[in-house]
Structure formats: structure tokens, C-alpha cells
Amino acid sequence: MQKLNTDVPVVPEMFLLKMGELVLKGLNRKTFEQRLMGNLQRRLYPYGQFRTYSRQSIAYVEPMNEDCDLDGAWEGMQKIFGFASLSRARACRKDKDAFFEAVKNYLHEDLMNARTFKVESKRSDKHFPMTSIELSQYVGGLIAEAYPHLTVDVHNPELVVHLEVRDFAGYVHANAAQGAGGLPVGSAGRAVALLSGGLDSPVACYMMAKRGLALEMVHFFSYPYTSEEAKEKVLDLAKLISPYCGRLTVNIVPFTSIQEDLRRNCPEPYFTIAMRRYMMRISEMVADRVGAHALVTGESLGQVASQTMEAMECTGAVCRLPVFRPVIGMDKEEIVKIARKIGTFETSILPYEDCCTVFTPRHPRTHPKVSELEEIEKNYNWQALCQEAFDHIERIQIRPQD
Ligand code: ATP
Ligand code: MG
Numbered sequence: 001m002q003k004l005n006t007d008v009p010v011v012p013e014m015f016l017l018k019m020g021e022l023v024l025k026g027l028n029r030k031t032f033e034q035r036l037m038g039n040l041q042r043r044l045y046p047y048g049q050f051r052t053y054s055r056q057s058i059a060y061v062e063p064m065n066e067d068c069d070l071d072g073a074w075e076g077m078q079k080i081f082g083f084a085s086l087s088r089a090r091a092c093r094k095d096k097d098a099f100f101e102a103v104k105n106y107l108h109e110d111l112m113n114a115r116t117f118k119v120e121s122k123r124s125d126k127h128f129p130m131t132s133i134e135l136s137q138y139v140g141g142l143i144a145e146a147y148p149h150l151t152v153d154v155h156n157p158e159l160v161v162h163l164e165v166r167d168f169a170g171y172v173h174a175n176a177a178q179g180a181g182g183l184p185v186g187s188a189g190r191a192v193a194l195l196s197g198g199l200d201s202p203v204a205c206y207m208m209a210k211r212g213l214a215l216e217m218v219h220f221f222s223y224p225y226t227s228e229e230a231k232e233k234v235l236d237l238a239k240l241i242s243p244y245c246g247r248l249t250v251n252i253v254p255f256t257s258i259q260e261d262l263r264r265n266c267p268e269p270y271f272t273i274a275m276r277r278y279m280m281r282i283s284e285m286v287a288d289r290v291g292a293h294a295l296v297t298g299e300s301l302g303q304v305a306s307q308t309m310e311a312m313e314c315t316g317a318v319c320r321l322p323v324f325r326p327v328i329g330m331d332k333e334e335i336v337k338i339a340r341k342i343g344t345f346e347t348s349i350l351p352y353e354d355c356c357t358v359f360t361p362r363h364p365r366t367h368p369k370v371s372e373l374e375e376i377e378k379n380y381n382w383q384a385l386c387q388e389a390f391d392h393i394e395r396i397q398i399r400p401q402d
Pocket of ligand 2 (some may be wrong): 196
């Protein structure tokens with residue numbers, strides 16, 4: 001992947017991606033960087049053939065032919081965790097006049113549309129004969145001459161022309177976009193995320209993927225109490241977050257017999273909590289199968305009866321793995337804001353039944369005790385029911401390009 005030649009890329013446009021937090025990683029940095037470059041290659045796949053290489057915390061992406069979808073790649077790359085910022089750029093020879101030529105050709109329209117500008121240069125190739133200030137002044141002078149309508153404004157310019165003197169070539173760019181931030185997906189290991197059709201769990205998945213977790217999704221499905229459409233909705237949500245999370249598998253767990261058994265054998269006020277204990281147990285079985293070391297849920301403290309502290313004590317008590325609840329301290333409004341940003345909001349709010357809403361108790365117990373649940377569970381064979389559900393999981397693969 002690493003290309004170490006000094007040819008100037010001859011493509012009209014390419015991308016420079018600045019790596020974010022992982023540059024702080026010291027000894028592990030190489031591993032993080034390799035992971036990020038692997039993720040980048042995979043995410044670019046639907047947009048055509050690209051050459052990628054990295055050097056000094058920058059990933060370089062060059063289209064290899066005319067069929068590449070540059071706008072698609074540009075959008076897609078903004079969702080890859082691990083990059084702090086991205087620029088579309090033109091490469092040029094490392095020569096002061098070549099820089100100006102590239103500016104003129106590549107940024108002509110931006111220069112015509114702006115009234116004020118400044119040039120900012122960065123020189124990481126210390127063999128370049130000018131300082132960055134000298135280069136900015138030189139190219140800035142030529143720009144002012146060629147575009148007499150422009151004036152220099154160093155404090156608040158409409159257009160900032162960036163020149164970079166790097167290892168392989170010079171680069172000219174103007175409009176950087178913010179990267180997705182975070183750490184490369186997979187660099188923190190794998191976790192199992194409980195994905196319902198609501199607002200919170202897709203946001204929770206996004207937040208944990210941002211911290212470098214690769215996610216395996218689990219959805220509990222109670223056909224015919226919940227419809228095929230409800231399942232499709234969950235798969236749609238998984239698709240919507242996969243540009244952030246990468247390829248993922250959704251485990252559809254048949255949950256009907258468990259819910260019917262609960263209705264027969266569990267006192268109504270405890271129904272939801274008992275059901276959620278099943279969810280945690282089966283999710284942990286999935287985690288063991290795929291080598292995951294945590295569970296992720298979209299619980300938010302106090303949002304509903306099953307999300308009181310005591311309720312979470314009861315659900316957490318049945319699993320050995322840590323449970324990550326990234327939205328635990330967030331208000332609905334804050335969660336909605338992220339859902340809108342990542343594009344899951346519209347799908348999440350579509351009306352549907354979840355298995356949690358099908359048998360909602362009229363008076364749920366809000367402060368259950370672990371001992372009460374343990375007593376209730378003596379009335380039914382939860383081990384066998386967990387195993388039965390686990391053995392009939394349907395696994396569906398989701399890729400970002402689907
Ligand atoms: P969401 O908006 O994510 O649906 P919620 O506020 O509706 O959450 P609950 O229905 O109590 O809350 O569920 C809490 C969490 O339990 C969810 O965020 C999700 O992680 C998990 N969960 C609930 N229902 C399911 C399901 N059918 N399949 C998988 N996970 C579920
Ligand atoms: Mg829900």
C-alpha cells in the first residue's frame with residue numbers, strides 16, 4: 001500500500017486526509033495506521049479504483065482512472081473514523097512557479113468568486129529552498145497580479161489558498177472538510193450492539209464505532225407480533241450506519257417463544273426486565289461466538305421504566321461482559337441531534353412495533369431487585385430458551401455500498 005516514489009501524481013484531483021487522534025498513539029501507532037488505511041481501501045471500493053498510501057500522518061488518495069466517482073468517495077471518506085480533516089487537492093512539482101500554475105488551474109473558479117484571500121503554506125520537506133512565508137508571499141503576489149479584483153486579507157479572508165510542500169510532491173487546495181474524528185473502526189476490538197428500531201441504539205452504535213469498536217449487531221424479532229417491516233426497518237438502520245461502522249453482520253434472534261413463555265410465567269410488572277435479561281444473555285452468547293468483549297445498548301438513564309438504575313442493575317447482573325451505554329447521560333434532544341447528523345432520524349421515527357412495545361406491562365416495576373428476578377426465573381427454563389433462540393439466529397451481512 002505504501003508507495004515510495006517521488007513522481008508527482010498526474011491526476012487532476014486527489015485527496016489528502018489528515019489522521020486524527022491516532023497520531024498520539026506512540027508505539028501502537030503503526031497498527032492504528034495500518035488499520036485506518038485498510039478501512040480506507042475498503043470504503044473506497046464502491047467508488048472505483050484508487051491508489052492509497054500514507055506518510056507522516058497524511059493519507060494520500062489518487063484516482064487510478066477516469067471512472068472513479070470522486071464526489072462519492074469524498075462523501076464516503078468523511079464518514080471514516082480516524083481522520084481529522086480532508087482536502088480535495090491538485091498535486092504539482094515542488095517549485096514555486098509550479099505552485100502558482102496549479103493554483104491558477106485548479107482554483108480558478110474559487111479565485112474568481114472571492115473578494116479577499118490569503119495564502120498559507122506548509123513545508124514538511126525541509127529541502128525546499130524557500131521558507132513557508134517566502135512561498136506564500138511569492139505565490140500570493142502572483143495571484144494578486146493575475147486576479148486584480150482580489151485583495152489580501154490575512155485576518156478574515158473569504159478564500160484561503162493552501163500550499164503544502166510534502167515528501168512526494170507539492171499540493172494545492174482550498175476547501176477542507178471536517179473528518180469524522182475518533183479512532184479507526186476495529187482498533188479497539190469488537191463489541192455486540194443491541195439494535196432496536198428506535199432512535200437511541202443507532203446513535204449508541206455510531207458513538208462506540210467512533211471510539212474504534214467494530215460492531216456485531218443483534219436484533220430481537222418477535223414475528224408475528226412484530227412485522228417483517230419492523231425487521232426491514234432495523235436492517236435499513238444498519239445500512240445507514242454502516243458507512244460509519246463499516247461492514248457488519250446483523251444477528252436476527254427469534255424472540256417469539258421467549259416472549260410467549262414470559263407471558264405465561266412472569267408476573268406482568270417484571271415482564272420488561274425479565275425480557276431484557278434474556279436479551280443480555282443471548283447477546284453475550286453472540287459475543288462469545290464472534291470474539292466480542294462488550295455489549296452496547298442505547299439506554300439513557302430514566303428514559304423509560306426499564307432504564308432506571310435498579311433496572312439496569314438487574315439487566316447487567318446476568319452478563320459477565322461490560323455493558324457500554326454511550327447515551328446514558330444524554331437528553332432525547334441531544335440524541336436526536338446526532339441521529340439527524342448521521343442520517344438515521346427519519347428512519348428511526350417511522351412508526352413500528354418493537355418487541356418491547358408488544359407486551360408492555362401496565363404498571364412496570366421501576367425499582368426491581370436482582371433477587372426478585374432470580375426468584376421469578378426459577379419458574380421457567382431460561383437456559384433452554386436462550387439456547388433455542390441462539391441456535392436459530394439468522395445472520396445478515398450489511399456492507400456500506402449496499
Ligand atoms: P431505542 O430508541 O434504541 O429503541 P428505547 O429508548 O426505545 O431505545 P428500550 O426499548 O427500552 O429503549 O431499549 C433499550 C435498549 O435495548 C435499546 O437502545 C437497544 O439497545 C436494546 N433493545 C431494545 N429492543 C431491542 C430489540 N428488539 N432488539 C435489540 N435490541 C433491543
Ligand atoms: Mg426501543
